[in-house]
Structure formats: C-alpha cells, structure tokens
Amino acid sequence: MKTKRIWMWSFVFGIIAALVAYVVVFPAPAPVPASTTTAVKDDGKKPEQEPELPGREMNNKMIPAAEGMRAVSLKVTGLEQGVSGYIEPNSHIDIIAYESTRDEKSKKEMRTAKLVLQNIKVLASGKSADGTDEALRYETVTVEVTPAQGVELSLASRDKDGFYFMLRGKDDAHIEKGPISFSREVFKEGESEE
Structure with a gap:
C-alpha cells in the first residue's frame, strides 16, 4: 500500500504545481472600466488594408444613380444591341423595344419597334463577353431612370x-x-413579298 499512497500524493502535488505554474505564466488581465478612454497616437502611418475576400469580381465601373433615380439593368441579346461596345458609363442612349405579333385575320407575323425612352444616362455597361482587343458585346446595360420609367x-x-x-x-x-x-x-x- 505504500506505493499506492506515494502515487496518490505525487498526482495531487503534480496537479497543484501545474495550477500554480499556469497562474504564474498566464496572469488574469486587469479589468478595464467601460467609461475609460484611451488616446490614440497618430504616428502618420496609414492603417493596414484588410485583404479583399474573394467574391464578385467588378470589372466594369458603375456610376451611382442620382438621388431620386433608379438603376435598371437591361439584358442585351445577341448582336442586336446597336452600337457594339461603344456604350460606356455616362453615355446617353435612346432605348427601342421590339415586339412580335401575329395578325389572326391575315395570318401575317408583324414586327414592331417602339421608341420607349430617350436621352437616358448609362450607369454601366455590363460584363463584356469579348477580350479587350475585339469589339465589345455586353450582356447587360444599366441605365438611370425615374421610378415610372x-x-x-x-x-x-x-x-x-x-x-x-x-x-x-x-x-x-x-x-x-x-x-x-x-x-x-x-x-x-423561302417566302416572297406579294
């Protein structure tokens, strides 16, 4: 039984020694009152910029909409966009909408183009589908409009x-x-005009 007693006392003293060493090595921080203020010394160095997290890549600039105005993005379809890459932020454009209808009496398909809005400011011309060496075709064009527009x-x-x-x-x-x-x-x- 003497060996068992020696091991028990060794274990107890080992725990106590570990706790004392922990308290000595890692003292508790002094409490700071909530109302205490500290002066910040300005040494003229700029604060380090946090690295940007990977996320949405913004290749194209966008101008913010003016107060009371809204930004609306319009999808550009195919090569029918008009000015093939010359639309840039701060440009002004006219917007034409197309509609296809079928005349039930004559069974003819009609295509209508309507000038929807005039002198509209472009805030951004969306993601470019081509490289910079080629004519640019955009997937979207973002314009500044009133809520009614x-x-x-x-x-x-x-x-x-x-x-x-x-x-x-x-x-x-x-x-x-x-x-x-x-x-x-x-x-x-295959059809001919009559």
Whole structure:
C-alpha cells in the first residue's frame, strides 16, 4: 500500500504545481472600466488594408444613380444591341423595344419597334463577353431612370422581344415629341413579298 499512497500524493502535488505554474505564466488581465478612454497616437502611418475576400469580381465601373433615380439593368441579346461596345458609363442612349405579333385575320407575323425612352444616362455597361482587343458585346446595360420609367422598362422587358440601343451625341438633348413606332411584316426564308 505504500506505493499506492506515494502515487496518490505525487498526482495531487503534480496537479497543484501545474495550477500554480499556469497562474504564474498566464496572469488574469486587469479589468478595464467601460467609461475609460484611451488616446490614440497618430504616428502618420496609414492603417493596414484588410485583404479583399474573394467574391464578385467588378470589372466594369458603375456610376451611382442620382438621388431620386433608379438603376435598371437591361439584358442585351445577341448582336442586336446597336452600337457594339461603344456604350460606356455616362453615355446617353435612346432605348427601342421590339415586339412580335401575329395578325389572326391575315395570318401575317408583324414586327414592331417602339421608341420607349430617350436621352437616358448609362450607369454601366455590363460584363463584356469579348477580350479587350475585339469589339465589345455586353450582356447587360444599366441605365438611370425615374421610378415610372423603370416600371415602363420592366414591362417592356417582359412583353417585348429585346431592346436596341441608340447612342446619342454628347450634346444632343433633343427629345422627339409623341410616340414613335414602326411595324412591318416578317418575311421568312423561302417566302416572297406579294
């Protein structure tokens, strides 16, 4: 039994020695009152920038919308976008919407183009589908509109067959009066005009 007693006392003294060593090596921090303020010394060094976390890559600049205005992104379909890569932030454009209808009486398919909005500021021209050496084709164009114009564009984007963008001159602020739209019959390959 003497050996068992020696091991028990060794174990107890080992635990006590470990606790004392822990308290000596890792003392408790002094409590700081909540109302204490400390002066920050400005040594002229800029604070280190936190590294950006990987996430959405922003290749294209976007201008913020003016107060009271909204930003609406329009999908650009195929090569029918209009000005093939020349739309940039701060450009002004006119937006044309397309619609295809079928005349039930004559069984003819009609295509209509309507000038939806004029002199609209471009905030961003979305993700480029090509490299920088080629003509740029964009997947989206983000424009600045009033809330009413935004509703009109959202309706046109759902009901129409796509948009066409016309780039305006830098100093061109002229607005055409009245609705502007044109319709024509769609001729398919193999059909002839009568």
